[in-house]
Amino acid sequence: MEIMLNVENLSVAYARKGLALDGVSLQLPAGRIVALLGANGAGKTTLIRAITGLLAVHGGGVTAGSVNFNGTEILGLPPHRLVRLGMAQVPEGRLVFKQLTVEENLQVGAAILPRAAVQERMEAVYQLFPRLLERRRQAAGWLSGGEQQMLALGRALVAGPRLLLVDELSLGLAPLIVESIYEQLKIVGDTLGTSMLVVEQNARLALEFASTAYVLERGRIVLSGSATEVGASDLVRQSYLGSQRADEVLA
Numbered sequence: 267m268e269i270m271l272n273v274e275n276l277s278v279a280y281a282r283k284g285l286a287l288d289g290v291s292l293q294l295p296a297g298r299i300v301a302l303l304g305a306n307g308a309g310k311t312t313l314i315r316a317i318t319g320l321l322a323v324h325g326g327g328v329t330a331g332s333v334n335f336n337g338t339e340i341l342g343l344p345p346h347r348l349v350r351l352g353m354a355q356v357p358e359g360r361l362v363f364k365q366l367t368v369e370e371n372l373q374v375g376a377a378i379l380p381r382a383a384v385q386e387r388m389e390a391v392y393q394l395f396p397r398l399l400e401r402r403r404q405a406a407g408w409l410s411g412g413e414q415q416m417l418a419l420g421r422a423l424v425a426g427p428r429l430l431l432v433d434e435l436s437l438g439l440a441p442l443i444v445e446s447i448y449e450q451l452k453i454v455g456d457t458l459g460t461s462m463l464v465v466e467q468n469a470r471l472a473l474e475f476a477s478t479a480y481v482l483e484r485g486r487i488v489l490s491g492s493a494t495e496v497g498a499s500d501l502v503r504q505s506y507l508g509s510q511r512a513d514e515v516l517a
């Protein structure tokens with residue numbers, strides 16, 4: 267099985283703080299969707315930052331380990347190199363350019379494409395999110411929260427990435443909107459074969475969407491396996507899915 271992303275024994279520290287990640291290993295097979303679960307402060311965003319080359323701007327650094335993306339060692343590479351290698355991120359907080367129109371936001375994402383390919387890729391995104399087509403001349407700041415999230419996603423997808431990193435897509439959005447965005451993402455995975463690493467507070471949704479899951483606690487991976495196995499584990503049922511085993515309830 268081809269591995270798209272291989273994180274090995276990765277440790278990360280922030281200035282004047284202890285380790286935020288302590289020997290984390292994670293494999294993402296090509297074309298698969300992997301969920302990363304964990305409570306607040308577990309280190310999920312730190313792992314994404316380490317993969318996307320954005321640790322230094324947050325005062326963090328890698329102290330051990332390696333990250334291999336599609337055959338290339340990427341620790342230390344600047345973010346623009348990673349984009350060219352085929353990595354894209356949907357950052358937490360729907361970071362769209364509010365003054366720019368929907369179309370201009372997508373053009374920013376398409377900037378690395380050869381000119382001839384831009385139109386076709388933009389149309390593919392509009393097909394995925396018809397709402398963005400309807401609003402393509404509107405300033406992004408006027409879109410609803412869900413539409414801004416679609417735009418952030420569309421902007422990440424327009425360049426046709428091989429790996430998509432998705433951080434807390436559901437934050438502050440209505441459940442129905444979140445579900446429909448995940449459904450679109452699933453279509454992207456199925457049709458384009460895009461590999462995805464998904465950080466999601468809503469464990470139930472993440473486990474439905476992903477094929478594999480990892481659980482991070484205080485900077486360490488404490489559990490991993492198929493989404494079904496992880497979802498059935500006592501740890502995840504009790505701490506992340508908010509349910510107890512029947513025998514415990516009855517005890």
Ligand SMILES: Nc1ncnc2c1ncn2[C@@H]1O[C@H](COP(=O)(O)OP(=O)(O)OP(=O)(O)O)[C@@H](O)[C@H]1O
Nearest residue numbers: 280283286304305306307308309310311312324325
């Ligand atoms: N820029 C920073 N400087 C110092 N410490 C940081 C910084 N960013 C995060 N940390 C610390 O690193 C640890 C992991 O934080 P991180 O944000 O990666 O967790 P998380 O799992 O993404 O949490 P959340 O779900 O709340 O976003 C925490 O103890 C946090 O306080």
